[in-house]
Amino acid sequence: MDRIFARQWLSVLAMCTSSCSLVSQPPDFGDPDARVWLGDSAPVPPNCLPARTGEVVFNEVLAKPAGVDLDGDGLSISRDEAIELIYAGSQPGHLQGATLWLGDKQRGLISDGACLQPGQLVVLTGSKTGPVVVQPQARHIWLGHPLELRDSGATLRLQGVLGTDLGELTYPQAMPSQSWVRQTDGDAAAALVGHPPYSGGQHSIGWRLPAPSGATAGN
Numbered sequence: 001m002d003r004i005f006a007r008q009w010l011s012v013l014a015m016c017t018s019s020c021s022l023v024s025q026p027p028d029f030g031d032p033d034a035r036v037w038l039g040d041s042a043p044v045p046p047n048c049l050p051a052r053t054g055e056v057v058f059n060e061v062l063a064k065p066a067g068v069d070l071d072g073d074g075l076s077i078s079r080d081e082a083i084e085l086i087y088a089g090s091q092p093g094h095l096q097g098a099t100l101w102l103g104d105k106q107r108g109l110i111s112d113g114a115c116l117q118p119g120q121l122v123v124l125t126g127s128k129t130g131p132v133v134v135q136p137q138a139r140h141i142w143l144g145h146p147l148e149l150r151d152s153g154a155t156l157r158l159q160g161v162l163g164t165d166l167g168e169l170t171y172p173q174a175m176p177s178q179s180w181v182r183q184t185d186g187d188a189a190a191a192l193v194g195h196p197p198y199s200g201g202q203h204s205i206g207w208r209l210p211a212p213s214g215a216t217a218g219n
């Protein structure tokens, strides 16, 4: 290992964190594939600005799944809790670095840096939830913590990376297998109502009403 090669390899070691699994052999820096390996290891900054105050609408919350298997793992448990957001910015924006709060307790950090388009749906679930089927153009984002939404009701708040509130929602006592949803889709000032029957269930997490032809939700 010559000195330049060794310096490159040491820089790779310095980049690695606990989540970076080291290979037993150092990569071949003369191989184009090694550059891909290095590129995949480096975080890519979002190509848009952070979401700003009031640009996120809490549109729907499923706090008590009680029979709803949102992630399709065959179980209906607290991991199926979910929150639907609508990005209401007029320009693309991202949620990377934002934190979800339930009352005064932090419920996770968003590490997803995707640029959201105006009106785009986002589904937030806890860190251990499996993939959730959402409509095209909607985005499923995992938080770095289980949601642990209280059945008795709570105030949810998304705090942006700049320290301001992106949006909030106070939901009342959760109803089994039924979400609370804005009476007017995407309107942060609209009252919450119990979700009407929809595609065999009583929520539409990740789906705008009405359901696309042939699509199902709540499975």
Ligand SMILES: [Ca+2]
Pocket: 068, 069, 070, 071, 072, 073, 074, 075, 076, 077, 079, 080
């Ligand atoms: Ca499940």
